[in-house]
Amino acid sequence: MKITLKEIASLVGGEIEGDAGTIITGASGIKEAVEGDLTFLANPKYAPLLQTTRAAAVVVAKGLKIGSACPMVRVDNPSFAFSKLIEIFGPKKPEFPKEVSKRAQVAPTVKLGKGVSVGPFTVIEDGAVIGARTIVRSGVYIGHGTVVGADCHIFPNVTIRERCAIGNRVSIHSGSVIGSDGFGYVAVKGVHEKIPQIGTVVIEDDVEIGSNVTIDRARFDKTIIRKGTKIDNLVQIAHNCDIGENSIIVAQVGISGSTSIGKNVILAGQVGVVGHVTIGDNTIIGAKGGVSKNVPPNSYYIGIPAMEGKAFKKVHAALLRLPGLIAKVRGLDGKAAGRGKGGAGDAEAADN
Amino acid sequence: MKITLKEIASLVGGEIEGDAGTIITGASGIKEAVEGDLTFLANPKYAPLLQTTRAAAVVVAKGLKIGSACPMVRVDNPSFAFSKLIEIFGPKKPEFPKEVSKRAQVAPTVKLGKGVSVGPFTVIEDGAVIGARTIVRSGVYIGHGTVVGADCHIFPNVTIRERCAIGNRVSIHSGSVIGSDGFGYVAVKGVHEKIPQIGTVVIEDDVEIGSNVTIDRARFDKTIIRKGTKIDNLVQIAHNCDIGENSIIVAQVGISGSTSIGKNVILAGQVGVVGHVTIGDNTIIGAKGGVSKNVPPNSYYIGIPAMEGKAFKKVHAALLRLPGLIAKVRGLDGKAAGRGKGGAGDAEAADN
Amino acid sequence: MKITLKEIASLVGGEIEGDAGTIITGASGIKEAVEGDLTFLANPKYAPLLQTTRAAAVVVAKGLKIGSACPMVRVDNPSFAFSKLIEIFGPKKPEFPKEVSKRAQVAPTVKLGKGVSVGPFTVIEDGAVIGARTIVRSGVYIGHGTVVGADCHIFPNVTIRERCAIGNRVSIHSGSVIGSDGFGYVAVKGVHEKIPQIGTVVIEDDVEIGSNVTIDRARFDKTIIRKGTKIDNLVQIAHNCDIGENSIIVAQVGISGSTSIGKNVILAGQVGVVGHVTIGDNTIIGAKGGVSKNVPPNSYYIGIPAMEGKAFKKVHAALLRLPGLIAKVRGLDGKAAGRGKGGAGDAEAADN
DSSP states (O other): OOEEHHHHHHHHTOEEESOTTOEEOEEOOTTTOOTTEEEEEOSGGGGGGGGTOOOSEEEEETTOOOOOOSOEEEESOHHHHHHHHHHHHSOOOOOOOSSBOTTSEEOTTOEEOTTOEEOTTOEEOTTOEEOTTOEEOTTOEEOTTOEEOSSOEEOTTOEEOTTOEEOSSOEEOTTOEEEEOOOOEEEETTEEEEOOOOOEEEEOTTOEEOTTOEEEOOSSSEEEEOTTOEEOTTOEEOTTOEEOTTOEEOTTOEEOTTOEEOTTOEEOTTOEEOTTOEEOTTOEEOTTOEEOSOBOTTOEEETTTTEEHHHHHHHHHHHHHHHHHHHHHHHHHHHHHHHOOOTHHHHHHTTO | OOEEHHHHHHHHTOEEESOTTOEEOEEOOTTTOOTTEEEEEOSGGGGGGGGTOOOSEEEEETTOOOOOOSOEEEESOHHHHHHHHHHHHSOOOOOOOSSBOTTSEEOTTOEEOTTOEEOTTOEEOTTOEEOTTOEEOTTOEEOTTOEEOSSOEEOTTOEEOTTOEEOSSOEEOTTOEEEEOOOOEEEETTEEEEOOOOOEEEEOTTOEEOTTOEEEOOSSSEEEEOTTOEEOTTOEEOTTOEEOTTOEEOTTOEEOTTOEEOTTOEEOTTOEEOTTOEEOTTOEEOTTOEEOSOBOTTOEEETTTTEEHHHHHHHHHHHHHHHHHHHHHHHHHHHHHHHOOOTHHHHHHTTO | OOEEHHHHHHHHTOEEESOTTOEEOEEOOTTTOOTTEEEEEOSGGGGGGGGTOOOSEEEEETTOOOOOOSOEEEESOHHHHHHHHHHHHSOOOOOOOSSBOTTSEEOTTOEEOTTOEEOTTOEEOTTOEEOTTOEEOTTOEEOTTOEEOSSOEEOTTOEEOTTOEEOSSOEEOTTOEEEEOOOOEEEETTEEEEOOOOOEEEEOTTOEEOTTOEEEOOSSSEEEEOTTOEEOTTOEEOTTOEEOTTOEEOTTOEEOTTOEEOTTOEEOTTOEEOTTOEEOTTOEEOTTOEEOSOBOTTOEEETTTTEEHHHHHHHHHHHHHHHHHHHHHHHHHHHHHHHOOOTHHHHHHTTO
16 A cells, blocks of 8 residues: 555545645554554544654544644544545455355255355255355354345354344354244243244344344244344344344343334443333443333433433432441431430431 | 134133134234234233234133133133144244264264264264254264263254263253363462363253353363253353252353352343352342342342342332432531531531 | 372472371362362362361361361462362363364465364365464364464364464363454444454463453454453453453453453453453452443452442442431431421422
8 A cells, every 4th residue: 555645535535634745555543553554533532642643644524623733634524434445455355255165065945146155164054045245154054944135244153043034234243143042931830841932033234243142033023133233242132122223232232032122222331121121212221231111212321220321320429429428417316316315216226 | 724713722722712713824922913813912911912913813811801802712821822832833943854964073982862963064072972863953063972862952053062961852052162161270470370170061951051151161070050941142151050950041141150059040131140159949130130149049139239129129219319318418417507516517528 | 090198299299297198099179079089178268178078188278277187288279289180180181183184174375383183164264374283173263364373272163263363372262253343333324334343353372262252353453362361251352452461351241442451450250341441450340340431450349330349348338228327317307397497308309
């Protein structure tokens, strides 16, 4: 890579400040940048780093004031513009042959679209359909009758059980399991009898699923992940859940059965949601929150059990003052006792 | 599927209310049901849905009053009866050839029972034993000397390490790892030296293990999961644990080393249990609970650290009132101060 | 195994108390020990078990007083000494042929050190390097250009993506995924556009990684796990994290992006750490703690959000007294009200 800042600016439709002839030889984050690198500034919190960065130039938001002499390209969305540049100049992605490995086991009734790649030691069962240009890597299992759309990337060692439906441009990272049996039993004379889980999993277009995620099949109908939603690593989604469009489910979140999550929802890391509740559109649940009932749209909830964010802040601040409060009440009680006997002494007994 | 309600009733030993000649053409949940479907009502909370369901008939508990003209089959346990019917009428389960795939690698000393199925790209090491009719799917690893019982189902991409013992009718879902080394080190001059984990894992009859679960082998003896216990996805069970019979371990629970869990225990989602403690029989730990010491039998504990459920409820309700309490004490203090100076002002200083 | 206590003592440089001729025929934990077994006592809490153990002899710390007539070997570190003995007398570890299985798919450009073992159904892509004596088991995936050092053990069904660097003497247990894409998107007109993750993962010497762990590749530079650190099962480490030397990350911990963890840190089970913070050297975070900001070195933090351990203890103890406190304040308020009206009544209204 060797390119002028002027060329960079034209690739992303940006405006140059400083020397348009600056030579760019690489791209990197603001801390890691070495001489000749292009970097970017998305979070104004990191602006002071521009004083010390070794980068040759920076992609930065229009209108953001930064006291730096570093040559700049001004764009609307620096992170997005930089991503586009990285795709052009970054390390070459590994390529996979557009053919079925002789060491894969693909049942004769499987329908493969044009340009499909199937890696070695992968099993695709009877009646499955794989859309055009989809890459199914090695060690993958795709069950009977499962349909995978076009332009998907199924990474090594993924398991997708029978009768699931995966949309277009879906990525599923290694170790994830789609369509396992939902966790359902009925107690009969003290023994847990398995409830058959005959439903399926539907994953719509443009969903990305991280590594070692588990998404269970529905009891009857379908567990559904709607289009554009992104799921991080080690997330658990139980049977019959309905996850709305363009939501973000961060790592180690667990969602219990039959729960509905709206559109544009963010569940931060390690959140847990009980079964049979609804979280409204555009709502954010803070990290480690435990959602135990319906949450309205456009809210921010946090805590265990989760409560409205402002209430949580107030309660938590109060909690930190509690040891002092107890001392103060003891003082007040002492004064009250000094003036006469009262019922408060009984409360003291209940105090332990 | 095309069958009369009368035939349905006879299959599950139920009593008909309404038209015994009602034709059933499918089966589904109460919300998803379409015309001709049989549905069921297990949770009385959903009874109002019977007013609007399109189902042709419903399986319902004896004695439960429901204001609906929908034809019914009355049984003792609707969920269980419906499960039986689903097994008869539901989608056909995939079948796997009762033979060893030529693409599996099964060591010559492995003993296989009658009717065993071994999928492609599966490895079974020297000295392992696989019981009759057990299905070992593709991409599975079964280590040296491990014994798997009869009628088990080991799903794709499961790993079972050496010298483990799996009972009869055990299901282990995809991505789970049984018998990894326990997490044990001893600090020697600031370096963590590994403690050998020479024990094993024993999984008794009728246990079901979800996807991407990890169960570590014991340091010396055995980590044991007793009969009839059901384990959900992404659960961690550390070395030397003893999990009692017919317990339910919900998704993302973590149990630290050498802990004993009783019979018929329920650990709800994302519960954590410290090492070297005991949870008594029939106890329930609420979701996200953090168990830090022994819990007696027949209890309900919740919270971090976990406490008795009623105490938790009281403390939590009090916590929500805390901001108001602080305001009230400030008021009382003001009144007290108005009447004379006291020590409470010092408590105020400790208040921050 | 049949050996005298005298020989045992000489193997670990210990001092004998009692009959040096005691015959040892096995080794086990203090509870599981049977006749003829050697056992050990590391945790003084278990000393009373020496009264009832059936063990023939015990390895115990110098200077520890135990009221038992059991023959002993006194050493500095009983746990470590016993581990050494177990390696000599324990069950033989499975061995793997020092060759590449014909059923592995190893690209022609892969460089293999001396004595490397590659199991069946494993894929090693172009440009990868595997160091001497490293064991790569079955069903493993190693991506393009990834370098694995010498004397490593990569267990079955592990996935290591392209361009990662693994040091020497590293163990990675089954189901773990190293080098998946970091979880990064930028919102463009309501749609989450993927941010390319072109960095890598570096795992230094003597690291052990448990089962079903996920470690994401960096956005630009590297996610790094420094030497000697041990990671338990089901841990999530996000992109750009820097985990210091000799740290212990217990099961189900989640560490968000760009966070730095110091040396000799312990993160207990189910801890969560937000992104872009630093945890200082030698710090311990208690189980289930939620770290939301920087934590200084040499500290103990716990709670959600995590706070200094002593403060947490004080606050938690106060919390348990809160229901009693509310009753007491009601009593005080009643007395105040009896003496005259005040503003506290308004606070009562705010109380719900």
